[in-house]
Amino acid sequence: MNVLWDFDCTLFDTYPALVSGFINLSKQNLDRDEVLRWLKIDSKTAFKHYGIDEKQRLGYQTLHNYYSKTESKPFEYLAEALSSVDHNIIVTHRDKESTIFLLKKYHLDKYFKEIVSVEEQGFTRKPHSSSYEYVLKSHHIDLVVGDRDLDLIPARELNIKTCAFQNRNIEADFHIDSYADFIAEVLNPLQQK
Template sequence: MNILWDFDGTLFDTYPALVEGFVKLSQQNLNREEVLKWLKIDSKTAFNYYGIDETNRAEYKRLDKQYSKLYSKPFEHLEEVLSAVENNIIVTHRDMESTTYLLEKYQLSHYFKEIVSVEEQGFTRKPHTSSYEFVLKNYHIDLVVGDRDLDLLPARKLKIKTVAFQNRNIEADFHIDRYSDFIPLVLKNKSL
């Protein structure tokens, strides 16, 4: 079994850091739950909704990196799932340095065969399929796991089964809310 994973909001609960960074960037007293709702669509949509210019993206990434080191952590029972999978691959919009930092901080880096940092490696941002196609050159992928539609759209275009994590509002072959359900509901499913 080979799984392609999104990172933010899928492997690690990075949303508290993303929200704090966004609120700080906005220099406004924003409702954090509303900010989270927009960020779960994607950061570009959140920037547009709150009228934040794209020229501030580098500062947003810097703030995210700063807050991620303090607040981000892996979801419960994730390690059990990772250890049950032959090859785990990450495709993320997050930069390589902060992705690696968090994986190493929680002793999870050895579970991953490859990490693709979409923008650092010159791919078009998801939902474009280019980063997934790159992974498919080296690995057969059985499943793609993500928390947003933009994580699963490329998989559906490439006819790969999908798992939506903590988001029942997006189309997926499987929906789970916690990783303790992953092995019984997904990995042991006979349709795979």
């Protein structure tokens, strides 16, 4: 069983860092909960809503990565979920260096066969399927896990089963709110099909 994972807010709870970086970038006194609601749609929509120029994206990613080093941690029971499958691959909008930093900080790097940084490696941002197609050239993928629709759209286009993490408002084959349920509610049923 091979699983492709999104990173931010799927493997690691990076929402506090995403919100802190966004508020700092905006230079406005914004409500953290409201910013979070917009970021959960996607950052492009949040930028538009708050009138932030898309040219500031690199600055946002730099701030997000800075806050991530202290404000982000893996979701509970993640190691058990990762160790239950054969190969794990990450496809993320985050830069590779900060992804590896967080994985090593929490001793999770050993679980991953490959990390694809979408923009660093020249792919179009998700939901475009080019980064997933790249992974499929090297690895068979049985499941994609993500927290937003843009993580799962490319999987559906490529006929790969999907699992939505902590988001029951998006279309997916499976929905879970905790990785404590990953084996029983996702992996076992998937292996029986």
